[in-house]
Every structure is written in C-alpha cells, then in structure tokens.
Amino acid sequence: MTDWVRRVSDTMGAINQQWDKAKRYVSSKLGIQDSIRIMPYSGYGSPEQLYLKGRVLQDEGMAVREKDAAIWKNALNMYRRFETDEVPGIQIQANINNQQHRTTTNKEGFFELEIDLRQHPDRLWQPVQLEILSDSYPVASKTTQGEAIIVSEKTEFGVISDIDDTIVHTAATDLLKMIRIAYLGNANTRQPFAGVAEFYQALQQGHSKQAGNPIFYVSSSAWNMYDLFTKFMAANNIPKGPILLRDIELSPANLLSFEHGSHKLEQICPILEKFPDLPFILVGDTGQRDAEIYRTIVRDFPNRILAIYLRNVTPGDCDRTAELDDIGSSLQQQGGQYLVFSETAAAANHAASHGWTA
Numbered sequence: 001m002t003d004w005v006r007r008v009s010d011t012m013g014a015i016n017q018q019w020d021k022a023k024r025y026v027s028s029k030l031g032i033q034d035s036i037r038i039m040p041y042s043g044y045g046s047p048e049q050l051y052l053k054g055r056v057l058q059d060e061g062m063a064v065r066e067k068d069a070a071i072w073k074n075a076l077n078m079y080r081r082f083e084t085d086e087v088p089g090i091q092i093q094a095n096i097n098n099q100q101h102r103t104t105t106n107k108e109g110f111f112e113l114e115i116d117l118r119q120h121p122d123r124l125w126q127p128v129q130l131e132i133l134s135d136s137y138p139v140a141s142k143t144t145q146g147e148a149i150i151v152s153e154k155t156e157f158g159v160i161s162d163i164d165d166t167i168v169h170t171a172a173t174d175l176l177k178m179i180r181i182a183y184l185g186n187a188n189t190r191q192p193f194a195g196v197a198e199f200y201q202a203l204q205q206g207h208s209k210q211a212g213n214p215i216f217y218v219s220s221s222a223w224n225m226y227d228l229f230t231k232f233m234a235a236n237n238i239p240k241g242p243i244l245l246r247d248i249e250l251s252p253a254n255l256l257s258f259e260h261g262s263h264k265l266e267q268i269c270p271i272l273e274k275f276p277d278l279p280f281i282l283v284g285d286t287g288q289r290d291a292e293i294y295r296t297i298v299r300d301f302p303n304r305i306l307a308i309y310l311r312n313v314t315p316g317d318c319d320r321t322a323e324l325d326d327i328g329s330s331l332q333q334q335g336g337q338y339l340v341f342s343e344t345a346a347a348a349n350h351a352a353s354h355g356w357t358a
Contacts, residue, residue, distance in 0.1 A: 043148035047120035195344030202357040215241035307337035
C-alpha cells in the first residue's frame with residue numbers, strides 16, 4: 001500500500017470520526033434520528049456456555065440486488081453498507097431459556113455476550129432473542145433473533161476456513177479485479193469455486209454424516225459486509241457457520257487491504273482455546289499468508305490440527321511455490337497433513353481417504 005493512500009486514509013478516518021459525532025448531536029437536537037436495528041452475528045459455544053456478538057446500527061434501507069443489477073446499484077448498496085452509522089451506549093438484553101443477560105454497545109456499536117447456560121441445549125443451533133432496551137432512538141424492530149452453533153460431544157472435528165479466494169474467487173492479488181468483484185458486485189454475482197458446497201457439506205456432516213461439525217469462516221473483510229457473506233453462502237448451499245470479520249473504517253487503505261495475519265490469529269486462537277479437546281481442519285489459499293498463519297497455529301497448538309488445505313491461486317509464482325514447499329515439509333515432519341490443491345475435488349478426496357468425511 002503506497003504512502004499517499006495511507007495518508008489519505010488517515011485523514012478520512014479523522015474526518016469521519018468528527019462527522020459521526022456531529023451527525024449524532026444535530027440529529028438528537030432536531031429529533032430526526034433514523035431508526036436503529038440489531039445486526040446479530042452467528043455465535044458459537046458449548047452446551048454450557050455461548051459466545052455472541054452483534055452490532056446496533058441505524059437502518060440505511062439496503063435493497064437486495066439481482067444478479068444482473070447495474071454496477072451503480074451495487075456500488076450504492078456498498079456505500080450504504082459502510083456508511084451505516086453505529087450506535088454506542090445502547091443496552092441490549094439476550095433472552096434464552098428463561099435467562100436474561102444484558103450488555104451495552106461500545107463506541108463502535110458492537111456488543112458481546114458470554115452466557116452460562118443452565119439448561120443444556122440438544123440442538124446444533126441454539127436460538128437467542130436479542131432485545132433493544134433503550135428508548136433514545138426510534139426502533140425499526142425491538143427484538144431480533146440471533147443464534148449460536150453448539151459444539152457437543154457428538155462433534156468429530158471443527159473446520160476453520162478463509163473465504164476470499166478459498167471459497168469465492170476474489171482476486172485479492174489483482175487490485176482492479178478485486179475491486180470489481182468485492183465492491184461492485186453483490187451476493188448473487190459472486191460465484192464459489194466448483195465443488196465447494198459439496199466439500200463443506202461433507203466436512204460438516206463428518207464420517208458419521210450426523211456429526212454437525214462446526215465451520216468457522218474467517219475473512220479480512222469488514223463487519224459491514226456480513227450480510228453479503230451470509231446471503232452468498234445461503235444462495236450457494238454452503239453450510240452456515242459463524243463468520244468472523246474485521247472492524248475497519250471506510251478508507252482506501254482499509255478497503256484495498258486483504259492483509260490478514262494478525263486479524264486471523266486473533267480470531268482463530270480463541271476458537272481453539274474455547275474447545276481444547278477438539279481437533280481442527282484449516283482451509284485457506286496460497287495468495288496471501290494463510291500458510292504462514294496456519295504454520296503458527298500448528299506450532300502454538302500442537303497435535304490439534306488434522307490437516308491444512310490450501311487452494312493454489314498462485315500457480316505461476318515460483319518464489320511462492322518454493323515458500324509453500326518449505327512450509328509443507330516442516331509441517332509434514334511434525335506429522336500433519338498438508339495439501340496444496342487446484343481443484344476442490346482433490347481436497348475432498350484427501351479428506352475422505354483419511355476418514356474425516358464419508
């Protein structure tokens with residue numbers, strides 16, 4: 001990223017913070033606030049404890065776009081997605097199995113909850129009703145349904161997967177293509193790689209076909225794009241799972257950066273710590289730093305990683321190929337399974353041959 005892009009981004013960030021404060025003050029004085037809503041993010045947990053995250057935002061009225069929607073319509077939706085104003089200081093109550101838990105949104109509008117369960121659920125997904133308690137703003141909908149995936153004793157293993165250039169073609173190594181795909185399209189224009197839905201469905205079902213193995217999706221995209229990812233996965237029959245994104249400001253440097261080393265470690269490590277007895281399969285691609293990140297995970301969590309699968313999106317890069325070969329050799333010496341693949345079928349066949357899928 002060039003210095004001028006970073007300087008412009010820093011300036012935009014400072015201006016945006018002051019602008020948000022001014023808008024909230026003027027809107028409050030004039031009594032013209034937009035209605036607010038809860039954006040729940042799929043959580044995860046055990047039969048004993050759930051972790052939930054969400055955000056309170058002002059409703060910008062984004063429309064669902066058809067596959068052949070004009071670029072300007074997609075761009076307008078994307079602008080609204082990032083321009084949406086977060087609402088700090090809003091009290092939220094989670095209601096689950098006659099239990100109530102309260103929290104308050106932070107300065108970015110996010111809230112987090114860790115809920116100890118008195119009644120242990122026997123389902124894969126546990127619903128949670130989320131309620132806005134504040135009357136400082138008009139409310140689009142006072143209650144919203146959230147949910148969390150449950151990791152139980154039936155679970156065989158977990159899966160942690162990258163999204164960009166692993167599940168869906170993003171062209172993160174080609175700036176112009178990446179902008180067109182990531183920011184000028186919509187959930188219906190994005191296309192998964194061939195075989196992804198079937199492979200991930202098999203991983204979720206496991207060898208028994210009844211395991212309900214959790215799949216955690218990690219991306220360096222902003223939380224503002226959460227709805228786009230969920231719609232894309234539903235439209236393409238990719239198994240539902242918690243999607244873990246980044247909190248970033250609207251700026252050129254942030255939108256054009258798909259660097260995700262520290263972010264992915266910050267998201268992945270708590271998952272492995274939360275489920276210390278559960279092995280995992282890691283899926284990524286060769287275009288960014290997934291191999292290096294996953295090597296760190298193997299080092300920090302020995303004997304926890306069943307396999308690492310990397311989609312090869314850099315087949316003509318000799319230097320990158322040499323780096324990946326070195327990483328693969330070191331991982332295999334530690335007894336781990338490591339596969340760089342061009343077609344999803346190769347990873348699917350490898351998983352089946354090791355008994356992880358039927």
